[in-house]
Every structure is written in C-alpha cells, then in structure tokens.
Amino acid sequence: MLPYINDFPMEFRDYIASEIIPQYAHFDKAHRVDHVSQVIAESLKLSQYYDVNRMMVYVIAAYHDLGLCEGREFHHLISGKILWADKKLRQWFPEEHIWMMKEAVEDHRASNKHVPRSIYGRIVAEADRIINPDITLRRTVQYGLSNYPELDKEKQYTRFLAHLKEKYAEGGYLKLWIPQSTNAIHLQELRQLIADEEELHKVFEKIYSQETETIQNVENIAIFVRNKKNNGI
Numbered sequence: 001m002l003p004y005i006n007d008f009p010m011e012f013r014d015y016i017a018s019e020i021i022p023q024y025a026h027f028d029k030a031h032r033v034d035h036v037s038q039v040i041a042e043s044l045k046l047s048q049y050y051d052v053n054r055m056m057v058y059v060i061a062a063y064h065d066l067g068l069c070e071g072r073e074f075h076h077l078i079s080g081k082i083l084w085a086d087k088k089l090r091q092w093f094p095e096e097h098i099w100m101m102k103e104a105v106e107d108h109r110a111s112n113k114h115v116p117r118s119i120y121g122r123i124v125a126e127a128d129r130i131i132n133p134d135i136t137l138r139r140t141v142q143y144g145l146s147n148y149p150e151l152d153k154e155k156q157y158t159r160f161l162a163h164l165k166e167k168y169a170e171g172g173y174l175k176l177w178i179p180q181s182t183n184a185i186h187l188q189e190l191r192q193l194i195a196d197e198e199e200l201h202k203v204f205e206k207i208y209s210q211e212t213e214t215i216q217n218v219e220n221i222a223i224f225v226r227n228k229k230n231n232g233i
Contacts, residue, residue, distance in 0.1 A: 004041075004044035004045070004047075004048075004054060004058075005044070005054075005058060008054075008055055008058070009092065011091075012055065012091075012092050015088060016058065016059070016062050019088075020062045020063065020066070021033060021036055021037070021062060023066055023069070024036045024065065024066075026069070027065070027068045027069075028068070028142070028143060028146035028147060029142040029143075029145075029146050030139040030140075030142040030143040030146065031065050031068055035065070035130075035139075036061070036062060036064070036065060038127075038130050039061045039064060039065075039124065039127045039128050039130065040058060040061040040062060040127075042061075042126075042127035042130060042181075043057050043058070043060065043061040043123050043124055043127040044057055044058065044061070045127075046123050046126060046127060046178050046180060046181060047123055049178075049180045050119055050123070052119060052120060052123070053097070055092065055093075056093070056097055056100070056101055056120060057120065057123060057124075059083070059089065059093075059101055060083075060101050060104045060105055060108075060120055060121075060123075060124045061124055061127060063079055063082060063083040063086075063101075063105055064076075064079055064105050064108050064124050064128060065079060066078070066079045066082045066083075067079035067080075067081070067082060072147075075109075076105065076106050076107075076108055076109040076112070077106055079105045079106070080102040080103070080105045080106040081102075083098070083101055083102050083105055084098060084099070084102045089101075100118060100120060101120065103117050103118065103120075103121060104116065104117075104118060104120035104121040104123075104124055105124070106121075107121035107124075107125060108121065108124045108125045108128050109125075110125070110128070110129065110167060110173065110174050110175070111167075111173050115175075115177075116177065122177035122178060123177075123178065125175075125177055126176060126177045126178040126181050126183060127181075129174065129176065129181075129183050130183075131168075131183040131186040131187050131190060132186055133186065133189050133190045133193055136168070136190060137164075137190075137193075137203055137204070137207060138207050138211075140160050140163055140164060141156070141160060141204065141207045141208055141211055142211060144156045144159050144160055144163075145211055145212070153208060156208065157201065157204050157208075160204055161197070161200070161204075164190075164194050164200075165194060168187065168190050168191065168194060169191060169194050169195075170191060174187070
C-alpha cells in the first residue's frame, strides 16, 4: 500500500482500489493498471510540496484516464464527466471539491492548449508525464500496436517518430508544471535520443521485436486453449 494513503478512510481506499483502478485493465497496454498506479504514486509524491488535499489528489489521479472507455480523443473530458457523475464520492467530498477535481482531470492532457486551472490539475498533468526514456518509448510502441494494428513495422516507426517529435522534441507541445519533478532532466535525455535518429531507430527495433513477440505468444496461447476446448480435451 502507498505510505501516503495510510490515513485515508478505509472505505474510501477500498472503493478506489476495488471499483475504480481495476477499470484500467480494459484499456490499451500503455494505459493499464501499472500506468494509473504510477500516476497515483507520483501525484501523491508531488503533493507533498503543496498545501493541497491529498485525498483529492488521489481521486484525480485514479480517475484521470477513465474516459478511455469511449476513445482517446476526448478521454480527458469524459474522465471528468465520470468523476462528476460518481455519487459515491459525495460521501467524502463537498460539491465544490468534486467540481475542482473534475476540472483537474479535464486539464491533465498534455495536448491541451490552456494551462491547468488549479494546482491539482498541474500535479496530475505533471505526474501523467512520467518521462522516463525507456518507459516513454515502450509505451509509444505499445500504443501504436494496440491502436493501429493494421500498420506494418515501417509505418509503426513512422508513427512512433512523428509522435515523439510532435510531443517531446524541442518545440513540442509537452509542457511541464511542477519544478520539484524530475521530468525536466529526463525530458532532456529523451530529446537527445530523439535527435539521434539512428540510435532511436535501433531502440525502436528492439522494443518492437519484444512487443510483437509478446503479442504473438499471447495469440498462440489463445489458439491452443481454443483448440483444446473445441476438441473436448
């Protein structure tokens, strides 16, 4: 259990852990339970530097990507609607706090043009970046394979490179909000790798091979189980 939440009400902790976080198991590989767990942990860590309600920080991080259930384009807005509509939260928070959490969830998306409207939005936006070159590059490959399975390897690399340049390279749309985060250092490391396209392509080849092998193994197991069932074994 996260040490930051030990003093939260047990019913509240159980609700988030049993009803909210498991929903991420159904999303693409780059946005599953491990992702939301990282965002929660980083959000709570960053919250130590500010005078904020940590239970609110926890909720915002837990709900931030739930809108992926309706697709990626407007997921931040759908996530906010899901949070606002959750009547269970009203056991622990007044309406004005729930509205503030809704806005923070809406503001977390990196491609948003506006600055997060509160410190809560800045915290979850920063935590959601989790800029680690290894993790970021692997998640980018995973996202491509999950959402564009029709693309061959060459086109997956084209998408991979275009996304990295658009978001993370110098002049990209990614913005950092919390000075206590280590993201700035890691972003510089990532930018150096993006600028070295020969080395970046080698990294892509390695990750792509690992991820497609994993997918193939899962498919082979599914076929094996299906055949056993059909044969009455």
